[in-house]
Each structure stands twice: as structure tokens, then as C-alpha cells.
Amino acid sequence: MNVELRHLRAFVAVARTVNFTRAAEQLHIAQPSLSHTIRQLETALGIRLFARTTRSTALTQDGERFLVEAQAVLDRFDAAMEQSSRMASGELGRLRVGYLIGAAVDHVPAILREFADQYPDVALELTEYDFASPNGGLDSGETDVALVRPPLDGVPDAVTTTLLSERCVACVSALHPFAELPRVTVAQVLPEPIVAAPGDNVWRDYWILASYRDTPANITHEAATFEAELQSVAIGRGLSVVPESVARLYGRQGVRYVPIEGMADCEVAVVHREDAPRSAANFARIAARVTAEGSGPDVRG
Amino acid sequence: MNVELRHLRAFVAVARTVNFTRAAEQLHIAQPSLSHTIRQLETALGIRLFARTTRSTALTQDGERFLVEAQAVLDRFDAAMEQSSRMASGELGRLRVGYLIGAAVDHVPAILREFADQYPDVALELTEYDFASPNGGLDSGETDVALVRPPLDGVPDAVTTTLLSERCVACVSALHPFAELPRVTVAQVLPEPIVAAPGDNVWRDYWILASYRDTPANITHEAATFEAELQSVAIGRGLSVVPESVARLYGRQGVRYVPIEGMADCEVAVVHREDAPRSAANFARIAARVTAEGSGPDVRG
DNA sequence: TAGACTTCATAGATGGCGTCTATGAATGTG
DNA sequence: CACATTCATAGACGCCATCTATGAAGTCTA
Numbered sequence: 001m002n003v004e005l006r007h008l009r010a011f012v013a014v015a016r017t018v019n020f021t022r023a024a025e026q027l028h029i030a031q032p033s034l035s036h037t038i039r040q041l042e043t044a045l046g047i048r049l050f051a052r053t054t055r056s057t058a059l060t061q062d063g064e065r066f067l068v069e070a071q072a073v074l075d076r077f078d079a080a081m082e083q084s085s086r087m088a089s090g091e092l093g094r095l096r097v098g099y100l101i102g103a104a105v106d107h108v109p110a111i112l113r114e115f116a117d118q119y120p121d122v123a124l125e126l127t128e129y130d131f132a133s134p135n136g137g138l139d140s141g142e143t144d145v146a147l148v149r150p151p152l153d154g155v156p157d158a159v160t161t162t163l164l165s166e167r168c169v170a171c172v173s174a175l176h177p178f179a180e181l182p183r184v185t186v187a188q189v190l191p192e193p194i195v196a197a198p199g200d201n202v203w204r205d206y207w208i209l210a211s212y213r214d215t216p217a218n219i220t221h222e223a224a225t226f227e228a229e230l231q232s233v234a235i236g237r238g239l240s241v242v243p244e245s246v247a248r249l250y251g252r253q254g255v256r257y258v259p260i261e262g263m264a265d266c267e268v269a270v271v272h273r274e275d276a277p278r279s280a281a282n283f284a285r286i287a288a289r290v291t292a293e294g295s296g297p298d299v300r301g
Numbered sequence: 302m303n304v305e306l307r308h309l310r311a312f313v314a315v316a317r318t319v320n321f322t323r324a325a326e327q328l329h330i331a332q333p334s335l336s337h338t339i340r341q342l343e344t345a346l347g348i349r350l351f352a353r354t355t356r357s358t359a360l361t362q363d364g365e366r367f368l369v370e371a372q373a374v375l376d377r378f379d380a381a382m383e384q385s386s387r388m389a390s391g392e393l394g395r396l397r398v399g400y401l402i403g404a405a406v407d408h409v410p411a412i413l414r415e416f417a418d419q420y421p422d423v424a425l426e427l428t429e430y431d432f433a434s435p436n437g438g439l440d441s442g443e444t445d446v447a448l449v450r451p452p453l454d455g456v457p458d459a460v461t462t463t464l465l466s467e468r469c470v471a472c473v474s475a476l477h478p479f480a481e482l483p484r485v486t487v488a489q490v491l492p493e494p495i496v497a498a499p500g501d502n503v504w505r506d507y508w509i510l511a512s513y514r515d516t517p518a519n520i521t522h523e524a525a526t527f528e529a530e531l532q533s534v535a536i537g538r539g540l541s542v543v544p545e546s547v548a549r550l551y552g553r554q555g556v557r558y559v560p561i562e563g564m565a566d567c568e569v570a571v572v573h574r575e576d577a578p579r580s581a582a583n584f585a586r587i588a589a590r591v592t593a594e595g596s597g598p599d600v601r602g
Numbered sequence: 603t604a605g606a607c608t609t610c611a612t613a614g615a616t617g618g619c620g621t622c623t624a625t626g627a628a629t630g631t632g
Numbered sequence: 633c634a635c636a637t638t639c640a641t642a643g644a645c646g647c648c649a650t651c652t653a654t655g656a657a658g659t660c661t662a
Contacts, residue, residue: 003382004305006649020610033650035611045382046389047578054610054657061395062388062578069381076377080370081304081346087363088347094362277348277363307620321639334621336640355628355639605661612655619647626641632634 007041008070015067018057090279092121098136098143100129104268111287122279130224131197145272145280153202157274161284163291165265167244169257173236179256186212186262193220193238195229207241308342309371316368319358391580393422399437399444401430405569412588423580431525432498446573446581454503458575462585464592466566468545470558474537480557487513487563494539496530499523508542531556
């Protein structure tokens with residue numbers, strides 16, 4: 001017969017009360033069951049733990065020694081359960097965070113600081129993704145949570161929390177006919193040669209305005225980063241559709257940003273899978289709160 | 302549901318092999334049972350321990366952390382079992398040894414030395430008993446094993462190992478008619494006034510030769526030690542029947558020792574209860590061996 | 603000293619659950 | 633493309649943990 005924790009729990013209860021009846025009540029079992037369990041334990045160990053009369057119960061010398069051991073095992077077990085509970089609640093563990101370049105850059109430091117504050121025992125692992133991986137590692141399972149720009153692709157059971165939205169603008173060469181316009185329409189943009197993300201997925205489709213088109217876009221170049229896009233644009237390979245905040249982040253050397261009338265705003269969201277560890281949800285919650293509260297360090301200007 | 306050691310054992314086995322099928326074989330259970338057990342554990346802990354595909358198994362981050370915990374619990378448990386095993390075999394614990402004054406005095410030091418040598422982790426507690434407690438504390442449960450002179454009384458399930466036997470002699474005053482005789486018969490002793498142990502038990506009966514008598518003995522005095530007996534004898538209260546070795550131990554100031562013809566030899570034995578801890582039997586075994594091997598320090602002369 | 607009460611052990615019944623067999627689904631492999 | 637391997641699921645079975653009922657023994661009280 002295998003000794004189980006229930007034997008130790010029973011033993012410790014009896015050892016502490018020195019009374020089978022009361023110990024049984026504490027354990028929420030019947031007294032004969034407890035007697036049986038203790039007997040099992042004694043048989044398995046090969047030692048007498050209690051000196052029983054019909055009227056009283058006392059620990060034997062061996063029982064006293066074993067009480068220390070049993071208690072130690074149970075304490076160790078409780079510690080393990082405590083730790084697993086902290087893991088379950090997301091207080092303890094590791095969280096792999098992915099972020100797409102240019103997504104919520106203003107807020108990321110505050111989000112991370114707040115999360116680290118609130119969950120000091122969670123090890124954060126940050127990975128930056130470029131437009132070649134617009135899902136921020138969620139599709140491959142490399143990350144647990146990600147700051148990305150929808151739409152996502154290949155992320156089953158994704159839980160998405162939108163953090164902010166902003167206008168989309170057309171980024172054109174300073175020499176481009178659009179360069180000095182106050183705005184352009186989607187219809188004006190569609191025929192233009194366009195610089196797009198690499199690959200072939202719903203995310204790239206989004207930024208080349210595929211949903212507005214009848215015929216395929218004229219993609220003249222592919223770039224995985226804003227810098228690369230802007231360079232391509234600057235040397236006249238075509239225009240590029242980007243979030244408005246890019247204007248702020250990457251300046252205007254050789255390019256101009258022109259709002260696109262009639263195009264829906266684009267968003268930044270924090271995303272995790274439904275079955276991700278709890279800390280992913282915690283991160284998403286904190287990200288949403290931090291983004292809503294402060295607008296981040298004001299680097300505009 | 303309560304987490305039991307079998308869950309931890311199952312978890313550790315799977316974590317080590319990273320293979321449900323092989324782990325199940327090691328645990329001697331069927332693979333579906335193991336899957337079920339692991340699932341139970343995961344549910345109870347609220348965390349995913351394994352990342353399972355239909356083709357492979359891997360520990361999650363949480364699983365890796367919990368493996369350390371689970372292993373620690375099992376290690377602690379194994380240590381407890383190891384210790385209880387040592388208690389069961391009598392290698393570890395306490396042994397309460399009682400000895401009757403004058404019983405095997407020559408051999409006791411060697412016995413204790415040998416036992417302490419062989420069982421260094423058993424704490425010996427020695428208690429001396431006089432003729433008021435000829436059972437050496439076995440009857441009251443004060444001791445676990447005792448060096449005594451049979452017969453015993455009130456010790457249920459006594460396991461007796463005879464160590465040695467010796468002649469009985471009559472101890473008489475130097476002025477007593479028997480004093481210069483080379484020997485006396487039982488019949489000669491019976492009518493004499495006699496000094497006996499206190500109380501009323503089979504042991505006292507033995508030394509007053511009750512089994513040889515038709516009528517009660519004429520007990521003139523009671524004494525709980527040899528010294529007291531010899532003093533009573535010396536001042537003429539009567540004779541006393543004692544083991545021959547007493548002559549050697551207590552000298553001859555005012556008394557003489559006369560062999561009793563026709564009286565069976567008396568014995569020294571090591572005794573413990575059937576249900577005594579294993580170390581009691583160990584002690585008895587060692588006592589028998591030491592007594593048989595050496596005759597102890599030679600203090601005769 | 604007798605009766606009542608307390609406490610632990612025993613006996614027998616029952617039901618929950620741990621384990622089993624059989625089977626399916628998924629996926630890497632020759 | 634068929635096969636082998638691995639884990640999950642479903643349903644059945646049987647052990648054993650627990651239960652209720654009762655007994656035995658000792659303590660306390662009147």
C-alpha cells in the first residue's frame with residue numbers, strides 16, 4: 001500500500017488533538033475511517049504511532065519523531081500549493097510580451113513599469129516584431145501577449161483589447177503630386193504604386209487597402225519596418241499607408257504625410273489567446289488602464 | 302478534489318520522461334489513467350503543466366517551476382519514509398532499559414557498549430530497579446527491555462532470553478548454625494526464619510522457596526536490596542536466599558554463604574514484550590551474544 | 603459500586619473513483 | 633500513402649475509502 005498525503009494529514013490531526021473523535025470531526029470524516037487510516041499508516045511504516053487505550057490516545061516516541069517528519073512534508077506540500085496558486089493567478093511566472101514596431105510606443109514604458117510594479121515576480125521577456133510578423137509572435141506561440149495593430153491572422157481564440165485608434169495617412173515622397181495636398185481620398189490612393197509589408201496576409205491587405213479595391217494593388221516594393229518603408233517612399237518607389245503617429249516618430253526627411261479621407265481609423269490593441277496564462281490577461285488589463293489614463297510621455301513637437 | 306502524492310509522483314514521472322506512455326509503464330499504470338491523473342492535477346492547481354500535442358509532450362514554464370516543488374515534496378516525503386524505516390528497524394529511536402540490581406552486573410557495561418556501537422542513533426535510558434519492582438519496569442510499561450531474574454509477573458507476552466544461570470546460596474549470619482557447613486539442603490532451609498523481598502508476588506515466592514513449602518514461610522524481615530538483606534541477615538533476623546554471585550559482589554562482612562543442595566539454579570534473563578519496539582529485540586540479541594561470548598571483566602577474587 | 607458517558611475498535615455495507623480496455627484523432631515517418 | 637506512435641475520450645469494472653451500527657473498555661459520578 002502506498003502512503004498518501006491523506007495518511008499524513010490524518011496522522012497530524014490525531015497527533016495534535018490526541019483524540020480520534022475530534023480529529024475525525026476536523027477532517028470531516030467518520031471516526032472509524034480515521035482509525036482505519038491511521039492503522040494503514042502504522043502498517044505501512046512498520047511502527048506504532050499511537051499508544052491507544054480505549055479511553056485515551058497518546059503519541060509514542062516514534063510517533064513524536066514521525067510527527068516532525070510528517071509536518072515537514074505537509075509544510076513543503078503547502079508551500080508547493082501556495083506557489084502553484086500564485087502561478088495560477090499570474091503573480092508568479094514568466095510573460096513573453098511581443099510588440100509590433102510603432103505600436104503604442106508612447107505607452108509601452110508606462111505599461112511595463114506598471115506591470116512590473118504590480119507583479120514583481122513575473123519575469124517579462126520583450127520581443128520586437130516587424131511587419132514580417134504582424135501578429136507579434138502570437139500565431140507561432142512565441143509570445144503570450146502582444147501589442148499589435150489589428151487585424152490579426154492565425155491566432156485562434158484571440159482576446160483583443162483595443163488600446164487606441166488613430167488616423168491613417170498616406171506617406172509620399174516630397175516630390176509626389178500628393179505632397180502638398182491637405183488630404184487625399186481613398187480613391188486617389190488606390191491607383192498609386194504602393195510600398196507594402198512583406199508576405200501575404202490579412203494585415204498586409206489591410207494596409208494596401210485591399211478591401212477597397214477591385215483589382216490587385218500595384219506593389220512596387222516590400223519593407224518590414226517603417227524606416228525601410230519611408231526610404232522606399234523617399235526614393236520614389238511609391239506611397240505607403242501608415243498610422244498617423246509615424247509622422248511624429250520618424251520625421252519628414254524627404255517625405256510628406258497626407259491624411260486619407262474616407263479611410264477608417266487604424267487601431268492598436270493588446271492581444272492574447274484565450275488559453276494564455278493568467279498573467280497575459282493581467283497584462284492586457286494593465287495595458288488598457290495605463291493607455292486610457294495617461295497619454296504617455298508627450299514627445300510630440 | 303485533494304491533491305495526493307500519487308498526483309505528484311505521476312507528474313514527476315511524466316515530466317522526466319516527457320512521454321505519457323513510457324511514464325505510465327514506469328508507474329505500472331495504464332496510459333489513459335495517467336492522462337486522467339495529470340488532468341486532475343492541472344485542474345486542482347489551476348495551471349497547465351504540459352503543452353501536449355497529439356504527438357509530443359513538453360513541460361510548460363509553470364510545469365517546470367512546479368516540477369521543482371513537486372520533487373521537493375517527494376524528496377521530503379522520501380526522507381520521512383527513510384527515517385520511519387530506520388525507526389521500524391530499531392536503528393533510530395529511544396530504548397528504555399531496566400535492570401534489576403545484581404542482575405548480570407558483570408556484563409552490563411559490555412552489553413551497553415556493544416549496543417551503542419551498533420545502534421549509535423538509539424538513545425539509551427537506563428533505570429535501576431530493586432526488589433520492590435522485580436519486573437524491571439516491564440509490567441508498568443516504564444521500560445522497553447529489562448535485565449531481570451525470572452520469574453516475571455504481570456508482563457503480558459513477555460519474550461524471555463536467558464543469559465546465564467548460577468547456583469542459589471543461603472546467606473546466613475556468621476553466628477548461624479549453618480555458617481560453617483559446606484552445604485545445606487532445601488529441607489534444612491525451609492523452617493528457618495527468612496528475610497525476603499517486599500510485596501507479594503511470584504518473584505518473592507521464588508526466593509522464599511514457596512514452591513517447596515506446605516506451610517507459609519516465616520518472613521521476619523523485608524528488604525528491597527541485597528545490602529539491606531545482608532544487613533538484616535547479619536543482625537540475625539534470619540537467612541536469605543540469594544544468587545551465588547552476591548557473595549562475590551557484596552563480600553562477607555558478618556555473613557556466610559552456604560550452597561543449597563537440591564535447589565534449582567536461578568537465572569538472569571533479558572526480557573521484552575512481544576509488541577515492544579524492534580530495538581528491544583535488538584538489545585536482547587546483543588545481550589545474549591555478549592553474555593555468551595565474554596564472561597565480562599573478571600572481578601572475582 | 604453501579605450506571606452513564608466517553609473513546610477507540612470491529613464488522614459489514616455501499617458508493618465513489620481510480621484504473622482498465624477499447625477506440626479515436628492527430629501527426630510524423632518510411 | 634500506409635503505418636506507427638502518441639495522447640485523449642468513453643464506458644465498464646472493481647477496489648477501497650468511507651459510512652453506519654455496534655461492541656468493548658475505562659473513567660467519572662452519584
